[in-house]
């Protein structure tokens with residue numbers, strides 16, 4: 002590791018940056034070659050990538066896969082998924098087909114209101130502020146009109162603007178709650194721009210406007226959207242008659258399988274250790290589709306886990322019921338996604354993904370993403386309560402080990418056959434290959 006602080010790094014070219022950070026390594030040329038190798042051949046495409054972030058020296062590849070047969074409200078989608086984790090796509094694909102043969106996923110509910118806040122301290126009598134709020138709201142909304150105009154033309158804009166007194170939690174703290182409809186865009190930039198403009202106008206109002214005498218009373222702390230989008234949620238479900246589960250799992254009747262899966266889901270309602278892993282199984286599918294479509298999976302993760310804890314106790318996002326001979330699974334989660342704007346217009350494969358999905362609206366994408374989340378969740382829990390997950394994982398694990406050892410096709414086939422019924426580990430595979 003180098004010991005000197007680097008100045009002016011961001012203004013260097015890609016090659017110069019790469020050279021500089023590899024300089025002190027034993028074989029810098031090896032890494033440099035790898036970085037170069039990772040680049041797109043088409044220069045314009047590579048430039049787009051370099052420009053997406055800062056200080057970019059290479060492109061980082063992940064597998065781009067498809068889970069076919071995801072049926073949502075009767076329409077079948079072949080859903081692109083980007084993930085490095087073995088078995089996630091296979092599990093989602095298995096589950097998607099399983100449910101497509103039983104009516105598919107149904108959207109029960111969808112809401113699309115996004116939220117943002119301006120936090121400020123008010124050091125005078127709260128009544129002075131709250132009694133003036135109806136007028137102030139009008140002034141603030143007027144001020145942001147130029148910013149919301151084109152969003153309004155697309156059918157969205159600011160849905161509401163309210164003042165909330167939070168002085169019970171922090172002395173003098175108030176919050177302006179803004180609700181937004183961003184139509185098919187994720188809208189993060191739009192929301193944050195509006196909020197910052199509202200904050201600027203708020204300060205102007207109390208320093209130069211009608212109430213300028215109150216300048217010292219106001220201290221704006223920050224303006225930012227919230228990733229806790231509890232007004233932007235989707236509920237999807239899938240169901241079948243118990244009899245339709247007969248024969249699905251060797252040695253189990255449909256009723257037995259239904260009860261086993263329900264027990265798996267029920268544990269995740271009450272036990273935080275299981276709930277966290279259960280929800281991770283949902284996010285395996287959700288994040289993979291979000292990544293493939295150029296959406297912000299960190300925002301979705303943050304929102305999903307906050308939502309899972311909305312009652313004060315962290316619980317699973319999905320449920321399973323067995324009632325009157327009907328087996329049903331359902332998932333409700335917050336999801337702020339976009340199908341226009343941002344990276345969805347810039348990343349070539351994100352664009353391709355949306356094309357594959359038939360250019361969905363943001364609401365349709367929410368439903369597709371949640372369906373893949375529920376599909377992944379169902380496959381994971383079904384495996385856990387029957388064969389365990391390792392059997393499925395091991396095939397991919399073996400494949401990854403063989404790839405890392407660089408074996409030829411003949412050796413790969415021999416190893417695949419040998420380990421069909423045996424426990425896979427790196428050392429066991431190595432030993433097997435060394436014997437031959």
Ligand code: MEV
Nearest residue numbers: 278279281282381382390
């Ligand atoms: C592994 O990535 C995900 C699972 O652990 C999910 C679950 O336990 O439900 C299999």
